[in-house]
Amino acid sequence: MGERKKIGVFVANCHMDHPKKIIKSVYKGFLDKNVDVHFFLGTESSSFYRPISADEKGFDYQYLSLYDYAHFDQFDLLIIGYGSLNTFQKLMDKETFLNKFSHIPCIILEDNTPPKAGINLICDNYSGMKRCVEHLIKEHGYKDIVFLSGPETNDDAKERLQAYLDVMIENGMPVMDDMIEYGDFSEDVEDKVLALFENNEHIDAICCANDEMANAVYKVCGEKGLVVGKDIAVTGFDNMRWAWCCEPGLTTVEQRSSEMGYRAVELAMDILNKKPVKSERIPTGFIVRGSCGCTGDAAQSTTPREENKIQNALEEMKETWTQAISGPLMLRELIQAADNELTIYTLMSQVFIRHKADFTSLYLLESPMLNEENKPYILSKNLRQVFHQEGEKFHVYEKENAPVIQRGAGLTPVHKADEKSHIYFSYLIFDGNRQYGILTTEIFYKEVPNIYLTTLQMGTSLHFMELLEQSHEDREKMIEQNAKLNYSASSDPLTGLFNRRGVMEQMQKLVSDNQSKRACIMIGDLDHLKEINDTFGHGEGDFAIKAAAELLRRGIGEGAPLGRIGGDEFLGMFVIDEKEDEESFVKRKIADIKLSAELFNSVSGKPFFLGVSVGTHVFTCNIDTVVNQLVKYADEELYISKKSRRESVVRDVEEDEFEIDESLFEDLDGDDTDE
Numbered sequence: 001m002g003e004r005k006k007i008g009v010f011v012a013n014c015h016m017d018h019p020k021k022i023i024k025s026v027y028k029g030f031l032d033k034n035v036d037v038h039f040f041l042g043t044e045s046s047s048f049y050r051p052i053s054a055d056e057k058g059f060d061y062q063y064l065s066l067y068d069y070a071h072f073d074q075f076d077l078l079i080i081g082y083g084s085l086n087t088f089q090k091l092m093d094k095e096t097f098l099n100k101f102s103h104i105p106c107i108i109l110e111d112n113t114p115p116k117a118g119i120n121l122i123c124d125n126y127s128g129m130k131r132c133v134e135h136l137i138k139e140h141g142y143k144d145i146v147f148l149s150g151p152e153t154n155d156d157a158k159e160r161l162q163a164y165l166d167v168m169i170e171n172g173m174p175v176m177d178d179m180i181e182y183g184d185f186s187e188d189v190e191d192k193v194l195a196l197f198e199n200n201e202h203i204d205a206i207c208c209a210n211d212e213m214a215n216a217v218y219k220v221c222g223e224k225g226l227v228v229g230k231d232i233a234v235t236g237f238d239n240m241r242w243a244w245c246c247e248p249g250l251t252t253v254e255q256r257s258s259e260m261g262y263r264a265v266e267l268a269m270d271i272l273n274k275k276p277v278k279s280e281r282i283p284t285g286f287i288v289r290g291s292c293g294c295t296g297d298a299a300q301s302t303t304p305r306e307e308n309k310i311q312n313a314l315e316e317m318k319e320t321w322t323q324a325i326s327g328p329l330m331l332r333e334l335i336q337a338a339d340n341e342l343t344i345y346t347l348m349s350q351v352f353i354r355h356k357a358d359f360t361s362l363y364l365l366e367s368p369m370l371n372e373e374n375k376p377y378i379l380s381k382n383l384r385q386v387f388h389q390e391g392e393k394f395h396v397y398e399k400e401n402a403p404v405i406q407r408g409a410g411l412t413p414v415h416k417a418d419e420k421s422h423i424y425f426s427y428l429i430f431d432g433n434r435q436y437g438i439l440t441t442e443i444f445y446k447e448v449p450n451i452y453l454t455t456l457q458m459g460t461s462l463h464f465m466e467l468l469e470q471s472h473e474d475r476e477k478m479i480e481q482n483a484k485l486n487y488s489a490s491s492d493p494l495t496g497l498f499n500r501r502g503v504m505e506q507m508q509k510l511v512s513d514n515q516s517k518r519a520c521i522m523i524g525d526l527d528h529l530k531e532i533n534d535t536f537g538h539g540e541g542d543f544a545i546k547a548a549a550e551l552l553r554r555g556i557g558e559g560a561p562l563g564r565i566g567g568d569e570f571l572g573m574f575v576i577d578e579k580e581d582e583e584s585f586v587k588r589k590i591a592d593i594k595l596s597a598e599l600f601n602s603v604s605g606k607p608f609f610l611g612v613s614v615g616t617h618v619f620t621c622n623i624d625t626v627v628n629q630l631v632k633y634a635d636e637e638l639y640i641s642k643k644s645r646r647e648s649v650v651r652d653v654e655e656d657e658f659e660i661d662e663s664l665f666e667d668l669d670g671d672d673t674d675e
Contacts, residue, residue: 004417005035008075010067012042012084017240018257019084025261027445037423042066043452061373066428068379069438073410079264083110083156111155120279125159128253128284132235133167140293142204146179146196150209160209183213193220205233211240229290248290332603334461338468342396345387349394357443361388364437371435411440427455431463492564495549503563507573511621518576520618521634524552527611528649529568548612555593590614609649613641
């Protein structure tokens with residue numbers, strides 16, 4: 001073709017079976033085509049981790065901004081797996097999303113919306129599901145068949161639902177609204193399955209829009225004492241790798257994911273070569289196993305080839321689990337280096353050398369972007385390449401001196417037309433609602449899940465580095481402000497907090513400024529400072545005091561007065577949020593401080609444990625309040641708290657550093673459980 005071509009591929013949920021097959025087949029299909037291919041991979045955590053907090057789920061929307069980074073390159077064609085993009089998150093309307101890329105020919109997978117230039121490639125959802133429902137009715141005589149659909153915005157899900165409705169109507173079986181529930185194609189749909197049981201007294205069969213959700217049905221049936229294939233029929237759609245090893249095997253529609261990927265490659269090459277193409281549907285198959293009630297010759301048994309696939313899947317899970325276990329060690333290493341920008345980028349580069357990546361670059365935004373759900377954002381026009389790695393070599397830059405990459409300049413090296421194909425994968429780098437940039441790497445496709453876990457650790461470490469820098473800046477500003485306002489007489493030189501005089505003045509001022517509001521006095525005591533000084537020296541004792549001060553400062557909250565009033569004692573005060581239950585609010589503050597101490601201990605590398613005992617007293621601010629008279633009540637609570645501290649803070653060398661007291665999370669979640 002002469003000129004080297006670039007193809008971009010958008011895929012989400014790449015931890016799930018169907019998208020993984022798409023990735024694998026597209027990767028293999030392009031290997032000998034003398035083109036550059038660039039995957040943009042989104043991986044929602046909502047079905048990847050079990051269990052997961054609601055807060056962590058809430059940040060999955062970040063992945064929707066990943067595809068905008070494609071504008072930093074110039075592609076000749078895009079393959080957009082739109083069906084996977086809007087599985088868990090609600091995309092903007094299709095027209096708006098596709099218009100972002102209307103200047104590029106597109107092949108749209110798993111969706112019927114035609115692009116302005118290009119074609120659609122979708123599986124024959126309707127025929128496959130129709131055959132499945134007809135089997136349940138005609139072969140087994142089932143009448144009470146309910147349906148667990150996918151997302152209402154997903155074209156695959158809509159077509160499968162329509163097939164169910166049409167077959168039921170054709171056979172004189174009316175469908176009521178409560179016979180249908182809408183899931184999200186993940187296993188996290190047990191509440192939807194329970195709703196089907198609650199709203200339908202007699203169920204012969206549950207027809208699922210994909211295999212992931214069918215797996216949830218198996219679990220619920222087991223909990224209810226129902227035997228799948230005997231007491232109730234269950235069917236799926238996709239024919240995932242584990243479908244044949246269920247007990248009984250899952251009757252399902254085979255979505256030929258690999259065929260879709262390979263066909264997308266063929267059509268892409270035809271478009272690039274200016275050959276005529278048109279939209280297509282990939283045929284589906286119907287695989288009968290025991291879950292529908294079939295037995296004997298009617299139900300397929302596991303073949304040697306399938307047994308081999310199971311073994312391969314187990315090996316893959318083992319590799320991913322090994323990588324997941326190494327994550328905390330990597331995170332610890334990165335966090336320990338967070339005070340040195342070049343060191344942390346060097347450590348990141350070496351991770352990809354160990355993974356045998358041919359090329360890796362980390363591109364950071366000019367400044368972290370606060371990306372909040374359902375709010376517009378403006379992606380920077382520039383990125384900075386803070387490190388790049390090729391083979392065994394790497395180079396790192398301080399961010400302010402890093403090469404600037406502008407939109408359209410390209411995120412990958414330029415290759416000659418006669419070179420082999422180069423295939424890259426890009427991942428979003430973020431932590432919570434803070435987005436830092438994008439990582440691009442040329443690596444074997446089987447490493448995709450491992451690199452995803454690595455990028456999560458990178459996002460967390462960049463956030464920690466940012467917090468550390470901000471902490472230094474905040475401290476410098478505070479010291480400068482204190483000097484300007486002549487506060488030197490009321491500050492503690494070791495910790496930078498107020499001394500006894502200073503904190504008393506600030507606490508009394510807080511009371512005066514918050515008349516009639518509820519507030520809380522907090523006393524913190526560093527556990528066993530004398531033992532630390534005697535065992536490890538006063539230098540380590542000073543370190544422990546400063547670390548305890550930082551934990552308490554973050555726990556009590558910005559702007560709240562906090563001071564060091566003795567060698568190992570701290571005193572502070574905060575106003576209680578009127579919108580929250582005051583007992584839960586105070587408990588959460590204490591639990592946050594203790595959890596921060598546990599997290600610190602897991603990564604500090606110190607030969608001792610850092611512990612802080614806390615006592616509190618809640619009161620109402622009024623004009624007659626004398627702070628000094630209330631401190632004794634908090635001190636009494638501190639005395640009780642000290643009884644539960646460690647007998648010794650000397651760390652046992654054989655003790656597991658990463659074991660954290662999970663009961664601390666209960667108070668953070670607003671639970672009323674006593675600490």
